[in-house]
Amino acid sequence: MSRKYFGTDGVRGRVGEFPITPDFALKLGWAAGQVFSQQGTRKVLIGKDTRISGYMLESALEAGLAAAGINASFMGPMPTPAVAYLTRTFNAEAGIVISASHNPYHDNGIKFFSAQGTKLPDEVEHEIEAQIAKPVTCVESAQLGKASRIVDAAGRYIEFCKSTFPSDMNLKGLKIVVDCANGATYHIAPNVFKELGAEVIAFAVEPDGLNINAGCGATDTKALSAKVLEHEADLGIAFDGDGDRVMMIDHLGHQVDGDELMFIIAAFYQRQGLLKGGIVGTQMTNLAFEQAVEKLNIPFVRAKVGDRYVMEQLLEHNWMLGGENSGHIICLNHTTTGDGIVSALQVLAAMRYHHQSLREQLGGLRLYPQILINVRFKGQQDPLESAAVLTVVAKAEQQLGQGGRVLLRKSGTEPLLRVMVEGDNHTLVERLANEIADEVRRQCA
Structure with missing residues (x-):
């Protein structure tokens, strides 16, 4: 787990717009450094994905940490879970990842890990947030933090990944297409599967700073599906930009x-x-x-x-x-x-x-059709408190019975209601989802 700082709105930001800027990254680095130094922390690890803004934010973040007297060790492009693992193995007091995960290249964010490779305790996060409001000061010159680079980070993480696969097994005889989303796994994932014996066809492994998650990766597997069929592979594996998500494609091209x-x-x-x-x-x-x-x-x-x-x-x-x-x-x-x-x-x-095969491993599992509709609402009316909306939902649930369910969930960042209906009858599910969405629009327009 990790904490994302996409800027002062706490949700997301875009470089060149407001609020994710180098001065914010510098101040966040300093604020975190102030809190870490109070705990006796002197060393943090910093990794990033492949989006172009990572270079800029990495430098700004390091400057803030140094001003607070914190030493920073850089790993370059590394998956988010790799930073969590290496923070533990290098006995660092914290790990930081510069990444917006599955988002497009123009987004970015900063995530923190504790010394144990887990999310920071809430009280530490609150302390960092409190420090951000204060003016940046600098320690004495002799106490400034130093920067270094870890050159074998990728190799260490590759060996760790391999260690989670049974030692009495290998992947010989499997042909796998590996889609790295032009992200942080591009120089790691293909090697993991190759070294375990698989024939690997690497895809989306040429990051240019702008193509991360673009028409590839775990959020868009159409190209991977085509590659699996083209190469008559046994399966495909797709990661997102920072490597914490995975989707697979079976030998028939199905996700x-x-x-x-x-x-x-x-x-x-x-x-x-x-x-x-x-x-x-x-x-x-x-x-x-x-x-x-x-x-x-x-x-x-x-x-x-x-x-x-x-x-x-x-x-x-x-x-x-x-x-x-x-x-x-x-x-x-x-x-x-x-x-x-x-x-x-x-x-x-x-x-x-x-x-x-991957398909055979699913046995008799057949996922129900799941329809998701995002409905924008206006004004002060809360769609979850609308009697008319709740009546339509109750009727839908009655029609679905034990073979389906309805979920209404508000977005935490914008006035959207996410209407989800699922069940074993696709036609019924689609009709009910649209009926609920239409009622939300009528009541909350």
Whole structure:
């Protein structure tokens, strides 16, 4: 887990617009340095993805840290989960990632990890936010922080990823197309799978600062699907810009999403006696997934959408496996945060153990059609408090019965209501989703 600072709105910002600017990054680095120094911290690691603004923000962030007396070690482009892992292995007091994950190149953000490779405690985040409001000061010259570079970071992380794959297995005989989204995994993921014996066809591994997540990666798998069919590969693996999400493509060119991948991992772990407790999903986890794990007698709970909420539920229940349909999967038996490469390796281990294809590993799991409509509303009317909207929702739920569900969720950043309906009848699901969306528009126009 990590904290994102996209600027003063706390959500997102664009370089060249407001609010993510070099002076904000400098001040954030200084504010974090002030808090870290009070805890005796002197060393932090800094990684980034491949978007062009990372160079600028990296320099500004380091300047702020140095002014607060904090030493910074740079790793260059590295996946977010790699920074979490290396923060632990290098015994650093904190790790920082400059990345906007699956967003387009013109967005960027800054994420923090604790010395344990987890999100910072809330009280530390609040202290940093409080320091941002203060004027920047500088320590004495003799106490300024120093900068250094870690040259073997990629190799260390590659070895870690390989260590999460069973030592008595390999990937020989598998042809895999690996889509790195022109992001932080471009120089790492292909090597992990090659060194485990697979024939790898690398795709979207030529970052230019502007092409991250553009028509490739976990958020757009159409090109990967075509590559799998073109090369008659056994499967395709797609990561997002910072490598914490994964999607897969089977040999027929069909996408296998995060829910399906998590089902494969859970079933494999259970058969091996490795599964600790149950599974944490989110409000968006497909109902068919919930029903499938119930048949396996695996406990399941839903968290709010967002990896931090999944992690909170995992820690509360003392479980080890959770994730989202977006492909952000957390395997706490191996790492401390969502890791696309590690998650993919768990799926591949299941395939090798059972001598089955990716499609065969899904068994009888068939996800229900899920329709999502974003409705913009105006004025002071809260659509979740509208009697007319709630009546339409109740009628929809009655028609769906046990074979479906309705979820209405407000965006945390803009006046949007996300209307989600899912069920085993696609025609019915689509009709009900549109009826609810239309009622929201009528009541909240």
